Amino acid sequence: MDNTKEILNELSALYPDAQPALHFKSPYELLVAVILSAQCTDERVNKVTAVLFEKYNTPEKMITLSQEELEKYIFSCGFYHNKAAHILSASHDILEKFEGRVPPTLAELKTLAGVGQKTANVVYAVAFGGDAIAVDTHVFRVSNRLGISEGNTPAKVEEGLCKAIPKELWSKAHHYLIYHGRRVCHSQKPDCGNCTLSAWCKFYKK
Numbered sequence: 001m002d003n004t005k006e007i008l009n010e011l012s013a014l015y016p017d018a019q020p021a022l023h024f025k026s027p028y029e030l031l032v033a034v035i036l037s038a039q040c041t042d043e044r045v046n047k048v049t050a051v052l053f054e055k056y057n058t059p060e061k062m063i064t065l066s067q068e069e070l071e072k073y074i075f076s077c078g079f080y081h082n083k084a085a086h087i088l089s090a091s092h093d094i095l096e097k098f099e100g101r102v103p104p105t106l107a108e109l110k111t112l113a114g115v116g117q118k119t120a121n122v123v124y125a126v127a128f129g130g131d132a133i134a135v136d137t138h139v140f141r142v143s144n145r146l147g148i149s150e151g152n153t154p155a156k157v158e159e160g161l162c163k164a165i166p167k168e169l170w171s172k173a174h175h176y177l178i179y180h181g182r183r184v185c186h187s188q189k190p191d192c193g194n195c196t197l198s199a200w201c202k203f204y205k206k
């Protein structure tokens, strides 16, 4: 039986104010923050961007930094070498191909260096109000456990979620699933005893 509707209703009651945890004031700041957030906590990214964005909050300003200088700012986010390269390449692309503005479509976002499906989906949904479901580690795990969308790759889970959930709820559902993964359905020790979704959860029933 498909319990997606009941699950979404319960998630919306649990997390009515679900919203992105990353701090940003423009699509460009969000793009940089999302690139930095790979394999890193949002709290750590917010600390780093609070300092970085004081001076370097546009692609024009960002490319005045050398790779090494940018790495010093973002070192604590991990994978700093690749992340710095991606931020600088994407900034150059934005300036050269999109007149200095982060492009507002999924197809264009994905042409930026270092911007994959997940990053493009987040920026498209959060910065531009588009309909998209970004599948990060929490969305991947919780969707599989609940049985809303089962798949062994983020792409398969995204495809399943897009089929199971009405389009107008995609962006909200993304935040609901992240909140639930962070607060209750932890990776190692899911708190099933206190989870109000257990009646519909495939993992719990097993």
Ligand code: SF4
Binding pocket: 145, 146, 184, 185, 186, 190, 191, 192, 193, 195, 196, 197, 198, 201, 202, 203, 204
């Ligand atoms: S019942 Fe357990 S596994 Fe299922 S969603 Fe809740 S916490 Fe996660």
